[in-house]
Amino acid sequence: MAVVERPLVRAAVVLPILFGLQVSIAAAIRPFGVAGDLFLACSITAGLIGGPVRGARYGFGLGLLTDLVTRLPFGMGALTGALVGYFVGLVPVGAQSTRRAYVTVVAVATAAASLFASVLAILFGRDDLAGTGLVRITLVMALLHAVVALPLRAVGRFVLLPDLIDRH
Amino acid sequence: MALPTPGPSRRTIIVLALLSITLITVDLRGSELIDGSRAATTELTSPLAGFFRFLARPAVNAWNGVRSYEELELENAQLRDKVEAQEGAAIAAEAKSQLYDELKAVAGLDLLGNYPYVTAQVVGEPASNLQLAVEIDKGARDGLAPGMPVVTAGGLVGRLSQVTPTHSFIRMLYDPQIGVPAKIIGTRRPAPGATTTPTATTTIPPSATTTAAPSSPTSSTAGAETDDPSAETTVPATTTTTVPPKSVLDTGLLKGQGYDRPLAVDLVGAGESVAVGDAVTTYASSGSLFPEDIPIGRVKTVRPRPGSTYLDVLVEPIADLKRLSFVRVIKYSPTAGG
DSSP states (O other), X not given: OOGGGSHHHHHHHHHHHHHXXXXXXXXXXXXXXXXXXXXXXXXXXXXXXHHXXXXXXXXXXXXXXHHHHSOSOTXXXXXXXXXXXXXXXXXXXXXXXXHHHHHHHHHHHHHHHHHHHHHHHHHTTXXXXXXXXXXXXXXXXXXXXXXXXXXXXXXXXXXXXXXXXXXX | OOOOOOOHHHHHHHHHHHHHHHHHHHHHHXXXXXXXXXXXXXXXXXXXXXXXXXXXXHHHHHHHHHHHXXXXXXXXXXXXXHHHHHHXXXXXXXXXXXXXXXXXXXXXXXXXXXXXXXXXEEEEOOSSTTOXXXXXXXXXXXXXXXXXXXXXXXXXXEEEEEEOSSOEEEEETTOTTOEEEEEEEEEOOOOTTOOOOOOEEEEEOSOOEEEOOTTOTTOOOSSOOOSOTXXXXXXXXXXXXXXXXXXXXXXXXXXXXXTTSOEEEEEEETTSOOOTTOEEEXXXXXXXXXXXXXEEEEEEEEEEOTXXXXXXXXXXXXXXXXXXXXXXXXXXXXXXXX
């Protein structure tokens, strides 16, 4: 297999662009004060396309990167990413499923991950999140990730499919 | 009975989850390795982040324009009014401020203006919805250190929580994990049943000079009568103005309650006559984390706390914490300033 076809090499190419888009566009364009989380959306994509193991590994890695660039308890993003990547990997919706089913799963998984992360944050002292703020963040993030779900599926295919094809 | 052996996928998630929980625990206990890694990441990624922010600026500006055009127009009109009012007030305040500074200098107290400061630009919005810290473009190389207070022209914004060589993070006032010693300044009102009203009396010295009108030569004044209609008469007039004195009503601990929510002051006694509109500033004691008298905001609501001897006091911050562009980091440290 050529070097450029290795998933990690492809991921290394995609990652800086993803990071740049997160800190510039996703963090600044905030409908109802809520920002999208492209790293979380990519963890979900990795799970849906690559299955539970890849979902958990990519989710963990992307979550660690989130932890490095944010000032939340270190490991919180990794835990959220690994769990959401793993569990969506168990859902029988993948790279070849219908768009509607795929987008719906991304939105639901985002809502679940966002709720989980918010509950963790509340445990770590963000009491203010309990209540309407939590509902707002969950719903808006689900909507934002539904919007970017299909473009990210293309990115996920680019990164993961050579690996999947090799193994089958 | 033997437990079922987890499959490879389950083993993976168990290991990763345990690893994550370990990392969280290590970070909560404080780890230089994690702090160093974060600082290094900030340093390494800031050029890339800056480049992407530059590229995305037109799109972000367009979004902001669409989202808040009408709101900005209204705000502009209100700000123009405010600027006019402030200009007048500033002139009146200048003399008082001068006197205040002199008095404080005589008393040997620290003034906010005595501290050097660094002006910094807010780099961008927090990358996560759960993060309240805001990043600025100045760091340890500019002499900044964790704990330094951050202000705008309006008032207190927060304090530095983490500092890398070229960037820093502000723990904002609305963060529930921040605590600022604060004092409430207002007019002391009489307690129910009290008979005396404390007031300050300002006596303006008699310096008024009146000229008798030619058409009323016989008009009497408080001074001596004269037949000469053009004669100037000095009236020994004394004007007395009663001004309710402002004083420190109580001190307490100001805490954030989250983004979009007012600040709360704890430990304000129910017997204190705190009212809506009273000023709230920082309160410094020995080794305090903040210098004295940084404006924070004004009391927004006051309610008695049910079943308690304290009041629920909510404060609206003066500084616009949601739309920061430039801030000043005061080079103050408790050991130097307290």
